[in-house]
Amino acid sequence: MLEIKNLHVKLEEEDKPILKGLDLKVGSGEVHAIMGPNGSGKSTLSYVLSGRDGYEVTDGAASLDGESLLEMEPEERAAAGLFLAFQYPVEIPGVGNMTFLRTALNAQRKARGETELSAGDFLKLVREKAKALKIDAEMLKRPVNVGFSGGEKKRNEILQMAMLEPRMCILDETDSGLDVDAMKLVADGVNALRSKDRSFLVITHYQRLLDHIVPDVVHIMAEGRIVKTGGPDLALEVEQNGYADILAGAN
Template sequence: MLKISNLHVKLEEEDKQILKGVDLEIGAGEVHAIMGPNGSGKSTLSYVLSGRDGYEVTEGSAALEGADILDMEPEERAAAGLFLAFQYPVEIPGVGNMTFLRTAVNAQRKARGEAEMSSTEFLKEIRAQAKELKIDADMLKRPVNVGFSGGEKKRNEILQMAMLKPKMCVLDETDSGLDVDAMKLVSDGVNALRAADRSFLVITHYQRLLDHIKPDFVHIMSDGKIIKTGGPELALEVENHGYADLLTEGA
């Protein structure tokens, strides 16, 4: 599904190398987790994949189903099936949540040469999806993320994911700012979307999210590289011993 090879990235504004040769291959239907200490480059990886300005790829490639995504605009990557759940979802006053989502769904469909979704179809689906995520009608009508609690914002990200039906979902520290109940709700939403043709890359600082979203593979990232790969037990090791041991091991 997603193949990242020898990815080197530096900040555009300053001469600072953030990713120093990331290799990662995610098969269809797989869930991969990336863990790592602060500043290891986890979030940068998510931004570079989704096409945020400010980063320069100096070497390497990233391909989604064989297509190089690094030269694509963010909206083209989205239409190709990439989705980033933001660590800090952005508030957009004056634009209704539902209007925004419908614009996004239909823009992607248009880009793929598919027919636009009718408003009845859209309404029916969004109501069903919102119900699963315990998002009420009021939240759908309100401006995008404005006045939403931390948990509501994250649930709204998952709702967008459910409506946009991406192939490759990148979750950037989705657990940050969530209490136990909210984490469960968000995780249930993600788990409901797991499918044979949909893959996930879960970026997290802590192991606890992985209790809910069970990964097939866990990668440890440090100083811009993946230094260790294993199964779910690797996350437990981090939980019990911290990153220190792993980092010395990797060095």
């Protein structure tokens, strides 16, 4: 599914290397977690994969189902099946959540040569998906993320994921700013989307999200590289001993 080889990335403006030879392979249907201390390059990885401006790939490759991602525009990556759930979902006043979802869904369908969804079919679909995430009709009508609580914003990200049905989902610190109940709701939403054709890369600082979204593989990232890979137990080890011990062991 997702394959990253020897990825080197620097900040365009500061000439500062962030990713320094990162290798990662996520198979179809697998859930991988990336943990790591602040500044290890976790969020940069998510932005580079989804095509945000401001980063320069100096070496290496990244592909989705064998198709190289790095030359694609962000919207092309989305149409190819990549989705990034933002750590800080962006507020867009004056644009209704429904309009946003429908525009995005139909743009992707159009890019893939599929027919656009009619207003009626779209409405049916969005109501059904929203219900599962406890997103009420009022929230769908409001402008994108404006006045949403932290939990509502994250649920809205998962709703977009459910609507757009991507093959590769990246969750960037989805647990940040959530209380336990909100986190559980979000995790349930994610778990409902797990399937043999869909993979997840869950980026998190803390282990607690991984109690709810149980990963197949856990990677520890430091200094712009994956320094250790293991099973779900590795996350527990981080929780108990912190990163310092693991990083010391890895060196």
